[in-house]
Amino acid sequence: MNDSTEDPGAPAPGSRRPGGRTARTRAAVRDAVLTGLAEQGYPSLTVEYVAEHSGVHKTTLYRRWGGVEGMVADALALAGEDAWAPPDTGRLSDDLRALAREVVEGFGDPARAAAPTAFVGAAFQSPRAADALHSFYAERFRRCEEVVARAVDRGEAPASTDAGAVVRAVSAPLFLRLFVTREPVDGELADQAADAALAAVEAGVFSRRAPAPPDRPSEAVPAAD
Incomplete structure (x- = not known):
């Protein structure tokens, strides 16, 4: 089964921030994917593994994510929705x-x-x-x-x-x-x-350089008499 089984009108995984049960399901799948990646790596990760460790039925996983690729991609998308901010030390x-x-x-x-x-x-x-x-x-x-x-x-x-x-x-x-x-x-x-x-x-190494002006055609030099 692949992505063609999904509702074509449904939003792509990670494209919105659902709440309630949908959010809990998505988080459970994300956690199972992270555990599976850590334990056995991407090549060995299966839908069956995620279903067992997330408590989400395989049919739902296939319908919503299409397979392992979709679940891994959505786990990364969910990670990118966090509130992380860079340091601000003042220097x-x-x-x-x-x-x-x-x-x-x-x-x-x-x-x-x-x-x-x-x-x-x-x-x-x-x-x-x-x-x-x-x-x-x-x-x-x-x-x-x-x-x-x-x-x-x-x-x-x-x-x-x-x-x-x-x-x-x-x-x-x-x-x-x-x-x-x-x-x-x-x-x-x-x-x-x-x-x-x-x-x-x-040292200015990372300074953006202004684009060079376009080459101007050379002016013809008058022929000597």
Whole structure:
């Protein structure tokens, strides 16, 4: 069974914030998906597993989510509806360090990292999971841009600073170690990543450049008599 069994007029999972029983069902499915991803990873996650651990009948799971891909995508969508806000220490340097340390704390502990790591793995195997992961982090980075906006207001960063590029630069070296080179991360590395991003901000590396003017046609040179 696939998504074609769903009511074509029904909203996509995660596209609204239902209440009451619907919200409880969605949360139960999300929790079961997180547990399954942490315990056995995306390839082994099944509708049967989610049904058993959520208490939601398989028929309902297929009808509302279409299958495992839909449930994983909706679990990420639900995670993105939280009230998380970036740090506000009053200094850009400390805000960037706090952001970097959140990455280390979230992925450095194997127990806490199991589900989010599985989400990343699922994104390489499922287009819907990849789209959901992209949307989740796009929203997270969008919220983090407030850190740079406040710094600009305080005069700590040039007004032309690309906030999105800055907050991505903070986590990029940490994610490289976590998911590419498979090296450990710690607080010292978090501070180093934040300090490198800050130095780049102060050097104007992340300043948006004004677009270059279009090339003007060269004027013809009069021929000599």
